[in-house]
Amino acid sequence: MTLRIGVIGVGMIGQDHIRRLTEVLSGGRVVAVSDVDHDRARKIASALPGCTSHVTGEELIADPNVDAVVVTTWGPTHEEFVLAAIEAGKPVFCEKPLATTREACERIMSAESGAGQRLVQVGFMRRFDASYRALKDAVDSGRIGAALMMHCAHRMPEAAPNYTSEMAITDCLIHEIDLVRWLFNDEIAAVRVLKPRGNSNTQEGVDDPLFVLIELGSGILVDVEVSANIRYGYDIRGEVVGESGTVALADNTDVVLKQGAHYSGRVPSDWRERFIRAYDIEFQEWIDNLAANKPPAGPTSWDGYAATAVADAAIEAMRTGNRKTVMLATKPDFYQD
Amino acid sequence: MTLRIGVIGVGMIGQDHIRRLTEVLSGGRVVAVSDVDHDRARKIASALPGCTSHVTGEELIADPNVDAVVVTTWGPTHEEFVLAAIEAGKPVFCEKPLATTREACERIMSAESGAGQRLVQVGFMRRFDASYRALKDAVDSGRIGAALMMHCAHRMPEAAPNYTSEMAITDCLIHEIDLVRWLFNDEIAAVRVLKPRGNSNTQEGVDDPLFVLIELGSGILVDVEVSANIRYGYDIRGEVVGESGTVALADNTDVVLKQGAHYSGRVPSDWRERFIRAYDIEFQEWIDNLAANKPPAGPTSWDGYAATAVADAAIEAMRTGNRKTVMLATKPDFYQD
Amino acid sequence: MTLRIGVIGVGMIGQDHIRRLTEVLSGGRVVAVSDVDHDRARKIASALPGCTSHVTGEELIADPNVDAVVVTTWGPTHEEFVLAAIEAGKPVFCEKPLATTREACERIMSAESGAGQRLVQVGFMRRFDASYRALKDAVDSGRIGAALMMHCAHRMPEAAPNYTSEMAITDCLIHEIDLVRWLFNDEIAAVRVLKPRGNSNTQEGVDDPLFVLIELGSGILVDVEVSANIRYGYDIRGEVVGESGTVALADNTDVVLKQGAHYSGRVPSDWRERFIRAYDIEFQEWIDNLAANKPPAGPTSWDGYAATAVADAAIEAMRTGNRKTVMLATKPDFYQD
Amino acid sequence: MTLRIGVIGVGMIGQDHIRRLTEVLSGGRVVAVSDVDHDRARKIASALPGCTSHVTGEELIADPNVDAVVVTTWGPTHEEFVLAAIEAGKPVFCEKPLATTREACERIMSAESGAGQRLVQVGFMRRFDASYRALKDAVDSGRIGAALMMHCAHRMPEAAPNYTSEMAITDCLIHEIDLVRWLFNDEIAAVRVLKPRGNSNTQEGVDDPLFVLIELGSGILVDVEVSANIRYGYDIRGEVVGESGTVALADNTDVVLKQGAHYSGRVPSDWRERFIRAYDIEFQEWIDNLAANKPPAGPTSWDGYAATAVADAAIEAMRTGNRKTVMLATKPDFYQD
Ligand SMILES: [Mg+2]
Ligand SMILES: [Mg+2]
Numbered sequence A, B, C, D: 001m002t003l004r005i006g007v008i009g010v011g012m013i014g015q016d017h018i019r020r021l022t023e024v025l026s027g028g029r030v031v032a033v034s035d036v037d038h039d040r041a042r043k044i045a046s047a048l049p050g051c052t053s054h055v056t057g058e059e060l061i062a063d064p065n066v067d068a069v070v071v072t073t074w075g076p077t078h079e080e081f082v083l084a085a086i087e088a089g090k091p092v093f094c095e096k097p098l099a100t101t102r103e104a105c106e107r108i109m110s111a112e113s114g115a116g117q118r119l120v121q122v123g124f125m126r127r128f129d130a131s132y133r134a135l136k137d138a139v140d141s142g143r144i145g146a147a148l149m150m151h152c153a154h155r156m157p158e159a160a161p162n163y164t165s166e167m168a169i170t171d172c173l174i175h176e177i178d179l180v181r182w183l184f185n186d187e188i189a190a191v192r193v194l195k196p197r198g199n200s201n202t203q204e205g206v207d208d209p210l211f212v213l214i215e216l217g218s219g220i221l222v223d224v225e226v227s228a229n230i231r232y233g234y235d236i237r238g239e240v241v242g243e244s245g246t247v248a249l250a251d252n253t254d255v256v257l258k259q260g261a262h263y264s265g266r267v268p269s270d271w272r273e274r275f276i277r278a279y280d281i282e283f284q285e286w287i288d289n290l291a292a293n294k295p296p297a298g299p300t301s302w303d304g305y306a307a308t309a310v311a312d313a314a315i316e317a318m319r320t321g322n323r324k325t326v327m328l329a330t331k332p333d334f335y336q337d
């Protein structure tokens, strides 16, 4: 019972997911693709056995051979494709962000709850990373007492030339935003953004690094260093501080080298190296759930909405330098666990 | 182009490989099974869509729906199934050992080279483990100079009740035997087995731990601690000592906990936890190669032969307490890289 | 030429320093003691060969046998003893704080510069800790580029019953205040104090943990977690984030134990275990400098003043919840390096 | 109550101990020196307040101002000075080896037991190293069950030009010989020396590395890699393998640097960096015991004898390639604990 998947948007990320679905995972097959660049879609489709290309995402969604949809297009187009998939009653995996405005997210929640079944999963892959899962297990086990703080660092070696300060929020911090909501099973109440001394390697006009303070409803205080040009590697750090202990992501390395008066281990060089298995597991679990006629078990439309709302507040906080309260709609019953 | 796989032997390991081929990996499907316990084979087959059961391995091999064969039966039966697969011109993945005697391994090599194509892969999964691959990359890079020694430990928490001193060689050390041949691209010249003070947790009449010394043709000296009842975990250690540095398998853990005056990380509790990904990659690469009409790229019949020859010498060395020279046949041209 | 030392204040810390000067270090001898508890002073003196007790600190300072003075009394009394030592032209080592008010510190600076020679060293022992010195060496080497941020944690297992929120600043954070001034060779410009979710192990009415943000003149942003009741140990963490790398205090342990599915190392249980060697080196270098007729090379009266000024600002910031600018007097030429 | 110490032999090691006794430690003072190079002795004495030089070690021992003697001369001269000190009833600290032949060691034991009091301490400083002491504590605690094996490495970056294979035993392995006797409170029963592939950086005619197997009376098997030219650093490793766990010396570093895709920590560059504190503690405890009129508590003449006897056996084992049994005299009652 292979799950037949249509992929809307076959840029770099879309192609990587197609490779994953085709060559790595079990139980799914890419049967249709579409892209704003029709030639690219045709080319991709012709290289995959039994795959057709569609001119629009809507056509792809309507294709009766397509059981489930993956959306990896440009953020501003997410809303229309997700809404169309809901309309068609088809499960849809949407890369983050769910949509670029709170209002768009609310329309998606409204449509999905109207449809009466969970159809949407948002692409926050860290929830599927083995280390983050072990972190959550340790927190949930009570071994460090109640969580009080979390120290995070989100470090990238080199930002793209078009990088902006806002992207530090919408493309980077967004992962910690979702992560801490999931980790502590709580909503974010307020956010502050501080600007430390700037990195001289940074793009003109960009504030880098940033230091973000996130307050959860329970009072847990999360600090996040976002460094976009730190050169040495792609390094994602996280330590939860509890009442009687702490638990932290380990520095993992395959081997330890001793040479030249030092021992050393490897830091990942990019997000692919760090999170490749998280992406695999994210999609394998999605496929397994759908194949078993279960709803997707990953981040929901509500999670996508909350992340967007917090990111909006963070951008505002960054602009003003002030603490910004996050205003969330009441969580619909439909999204209560 | 799904590879249709038949599995001979559906005990614990066979079932685990079926799960892997069915639920985890891409590009393969189990279409036939057989087992000395016919009922078990039937039951397994009935739970897999499109899978039939055969009464004998020979029947399974002859099934025209079967493209490739996996042998996970009791060791003494490996020879007959591998020979039958070669006879049928079908690729065969055989769990270690390739065969239980050097003569049987020689008959397999003879049949395979007679067939004129590489059909056999032996299940030494450590070659596919990310950490061991990083170890080999570091050695090959020359960063530690020429390799001179290697210190290994093969530690298991608790041996099965039927464990014997010979099994320390044939089931445990066999992995280091293959590993160092691959890592250093060299044959083993001699072996010694020492018996340290015994572990009181050990089965009556069993020598545990053992301390094995392996000499490679180049003079590299490998020492291997084999501890079968060390309780604390399943811990596989390896450090290569070169002329100007060393490289070692890291102690990996997902998270570091700080609690009760200590920081701590996790040691794997069994071989599944430690090597599950190595098994996945071993089979995915095997499928990918066969699907691309390439010969299998893993351990060959020669590797299986050499491992068995060294294990024989090690058992003899253990019995006598003396250094035992390993006598190998000349490596056939067919197995030269 | 043994340095003859008088110790004013022979409580717990004074006694520990006497032990250090008498039994551990070279070149110094305790020849006089005094204490508000005269009996205690007499008792201590009688146990030390060639040591007399004085009724007041002033008498001790005036004793012609005393070459140099150590002040380890209650903070509010520091000013009078330091001023008296300056007046007498004798070097004085004063445990932190130099004095409890900025004005008192200013009076000390005025007296010392009036005396025309550096006589005062303040007891910030972290500057003498091998790990912090290696941290400073790494920062100064330029290997991580310019420093941009520092993440610190100051964790203690259990605060005393009389612990207050202010003591988190004056007794704990004070060390990080001095440390970052020294590490980055810069003054502190502003400070914020946040209150995360409270630890239920904490004393009634105390805010614990605190999360403090320190801005240096250069823009470097330092965050400090102060946890006074974290149970698991005494854990002092610090990571400097530069433009192209980071450097952090290591988790040190003598041995690594593998047992019960975990590897583990030890976290210090209290400040003595963590900093005992720093105290030794602090005093040995002080003795060595004085014996060589050199001025003390440790933290100066200016450092003591600045620390007190920043602590005042931090207490104000804690009360108001707002960012508090630190106002410092112009640094006298006398204290320029 | 300062202990007045005479140092016989003021070469590099002697001078380092004089520095230690004079500038670092408490309670001792060097009042006399002698050396085969009289000018050197005079020069050293003139630089130390209150220190005289003697033409011979015997004169120095006879000097009534000398309370205790330190012998740091060339090995073959140790016997005469130690015997003279015993004859004079003065405590003597003798750098390893106690003497260069078993017979000489026996003469020393005979003289010392004849004198009826423990006067001799041998300079095996590892017993005073904090990490080794933590290792012993962990073993003695029973937390890893009974010890069964120990894996050691003794790695040095570059041997001196006059290095010989025998020096690998007498100057390097000798430390592990003493260490394991102390750690496991047991005598060594037999020893084997294997010669792995040679390091091309090694001196002509020297076997380097060596791999030594030491059997203790209890059956504990200790393996020791001795690498004299491994370039990367001075790295002393040790892991004790017990019935249910292991305990190992940690890789210590002051700071961890993250840079250039790697995290790294420091390996000591020479024995001074690694063991400087062990030497300090070794002498401080020696002074403290003597000052308290207690016998020295470090390695005894028996320990010096046993180390020499095992080293002799190891040299023989290295020459023949065979296992060599160690023959020890019966331990005199005088040396029973
Ligand atoms: Mg994602
Ligand atoms: Mg295998």
Ligand SMILES: [Mg+2]
Residues within 6 Å of the ligand: C095, C096, C123, C124, C125, C126
């Ligand atoms: Mg202090």
Ligand SMILES: [Mg+2]
Residues within 6 Å of the ligand: D095, D096, D123, D124, D125, D126
């Ligand atoms: Mg020594």
